[in-house]
Amino acid sequence: FFLSLKLENKTKGKLPKQVCQVVLDHFEKQYTAELGDTWRSVRDVLISPLCWQYAILLNKFSHCTGLENSLRVEGYHSAFQGGLPYLPAALKCYIRRTPGRFPAQKHQAGKVKEYYLLNAASLLPVLALEVKDGEDVLDLCAAPGGKSVALLQCAFPGNFHCNEYDDLRSRWLEQTIESFIPNPLINLIMFSKLDGRQIGDLKPELYDKV
Structure with missing residues (x-):
């Protein structure tokens, strides 16, 4: 009920x-x-x-009791039906068949959000990479940050480089990461604003996955 009321107020x-x-x-x-x-x-x-296909990606770094049950009551179900070659247990994403937007959570400094709203198709490249713990990963055009957040639900990279050339989008990216990833892990993420064409020359053969 409360989720329905929030959504109604948000869209009214x-x-x-x-x-x-x-x-x-x-x-x-x-x-x-x-x-x-x-x-x-x-x-x-x-x-x-x-x-x-709007989807709700749950944030494993925020322990929100009851959110999954509330989503099911609202008609949401897991986006991943059936076996996939790569599907980490911590990657939880919900969709529903009827159109509508779930209320977004506002950014609050120092507070980790419970979920991220994104198009379900955005998770396909994350799943295709099959990132494993300890691998070095580059997100070349990382803003607004949804794929980076999703990737960190799947594994803990050895080095995680999030690059965004545009100044405004780069600030958006950093705010997104701050909203979803706790401080100890944020310190392991490198942000840059490089032209993506330069990274191969600056860091040749550094990354396991891009």
């Missing part, structure tokens, strides 16, 4: 997002040339909120 009075026709026209020209007839079905997914 907000205008629905509008499709920018100028951008869509540009996409039409660009991706029709690249994808041909496939672009039409891709476009339908991109502009239809009913097709967007």
